[in-house]
Amino acid sequence: MRNFSKSKLLALRQCPKRLWLEIHRPELREDSAATEASFQIGHQVGDIARRIYDPKNLGALIDVQSDGFKKAFERSTQLLKHPNPIFEAGFCAAGALAFADVMLPETIDGQQVWRMVEVKSSTSVKDYHRDDVAVQAFVAQSAGVMLHSIALAHIDSSWTYSGNEDYSGLLKENDLTAEAFSRTEEVKAWIQKAQLTSASIAPPAIDTGAHCDTPYACGFYDHCSQDEPKAQYPVLWLPYFGAKAQELASQGVIELADVPDDLLNPRQLRVKAHTLANTVFFDAEGAAADLAMHGLPAYFLDFETIQFAVPIWAGTRPYQQNSFQFSLHTLSESGQLDHQGFLDLSGADPAEPFAYALIASCGTSGPVYVYNAAFEASRIHELATRYPSLRDALLAINARMVDLLPIARKRYYHPSQQGSWSIKKVLPAVVPELRYDALDGVQDGGMAMDAYLEAIHPKTLPERKTQIEQQLLAYCWLDTYAMVRLWQVFAGRTDLKL
Secondary structure, eight states: OOOEEHHHHHHHHHOHHHHHHHHHOGGGOOOOHHHHHHHHHHHHHHHHHHHHHOTTOOOEEOOHHHHOHHHHHHHHHHHTTSSSOEEEEEEEETTEEEEEEEEEEEEETTEEEEEEEEEOSSSSOOHHHHHHHHHHHHHHHHTTOOEEEEEEEEEOTTOOOOSTTOOTTSEEEEEOHHHHHTTHHHHHHHHHHHHHHHHOSSOOOOOOSGGGGSSSOOTTHHHHHTTSOOOSSBGGGSTTOHHHHHHHHHTTOOBGGGSOGGGOOHHHHHHHHHHHHTOOEEOHHHHHHHHTTOOSSEEEEEEEEEOOSSOOSTTOOTTOOEEEEEEEEEEOTTSOEEEEEEEOOSSSOOHHHHHHHHHHHSOSSSOEEESSHHHHHHHHHHHHHHOGGGHHHHHHHHHTEEEHHHHHHHHEEOGGGTTOOOHHHHHHHHSTTOOGGGSSSOOSHHHHHHHHHHHHSTTSOHHHHHHHHHHHHHHHHHHHHHHHHHHHHHHTOTTSOO
16 A cells, blocks of 8 residues: 655645646656745745744754655654654654654643644645645554644744844744544545555546646646647636636636627726737827826836745844835936936845935935836835834835836737736837847846845855846846836827937
8 A cells, every 4th residue: 555645645635637647757747936936935934943843952853855764754753752842753654654844742641742733834824734734633643643732833924023043933823633633534535535546547537727726836737738729819818817717718718719708897808809809909198198297307116025934134024025126217307317226135134225225316206107006115115114214205205106007007908918917018018129038147026036045145156146236237227217118108208219
């Protein structure tokens, strides 16, 4: 009888075909960069959890990668005889195996029992976490562990890091003992189904669908979808149509042309009509009217930010968007275009110098154009909260903001946008000579975050750091220059040489 890991059983819960492929064709799996990043975050949070739950450093860590499964299980059994914390303790029983993030000894009525804590990098308890904990509890109890309780610890996004490597308070526990202990028969059924699925000589006949991304993005999607019909103009290009698109796909409707018009709102109808006709929609008069009230000088602003699941700077929260760079193009009343920017790759908290530089660069009057104002406005509001002495000056910038995104959505659509109004899609449509894919190294926000992390790493060589700096500057510069050019087209200012 095969023993299934917890991850294999959770793969079954998502899709039996995924489980079959995990076992028989693992080489076909292609995890996305986002999936790989989530693995890294999980490891980081796990490291912090060990420090939180074992402040005296009395515990033991099981390393299955170096020890192998057999030795890991044997060592876990021995360690369970002693009253010290255990991390990654392994259990194998009843057709399944699992490794517990945290095992904490407790004494109840003179007997040593164990409290298990599963640690997640999310900020809340998800439904699939409950399946996870049910499997952990079942395998541990089946292996004879005196398991008294089980909890799930997730990141508390409201917690603020005080510095000095003090991460007490980062994790918030949720007791799931009663629920996990009550699901024994369910887990047994999953194991039985996994045995039958894995023993099949062919994968289950399951088409792609919403389950391919729920609760995880499946690394086998490209393989499973390769022989399915491909739409020339996919229904998924319709904005804010995801649930209906999945429903139509289940009925065999994948082409935009086949979507009934009565299911669509005006914007979706516009996308459908101009995509199928391969024509551009541009309400030039309306766009110019939207911008007519805003004169010169004008400022064009964009931020780059970084998130840390585990904060590294005092005064910041888990997953907070920390601004480390801005680009600002300024268009004077005479039509002269200038540029200023800020970029801090020192590794120190950039928030305060960022705020001062922003205030100094934005002047005191004139519209501040952004693309998706909610993002920059929220970052500025957070800075205003952190630095009360700068509050008025920072919020004055927010008061001057003008968002180009709603104007683009209402007044412009090119078929190449494929239903998206991100600036990465709109810019090459409106100004074909400008393209993000022509940039060296950093071409989008995700790449900017990765570049920043590499730049501040202590092992990054100076010459590489300089290269990253130039790439980040070029990328953020294009973000704001793109807004200048979009504004020029939307405002009808063909008199300006920009």
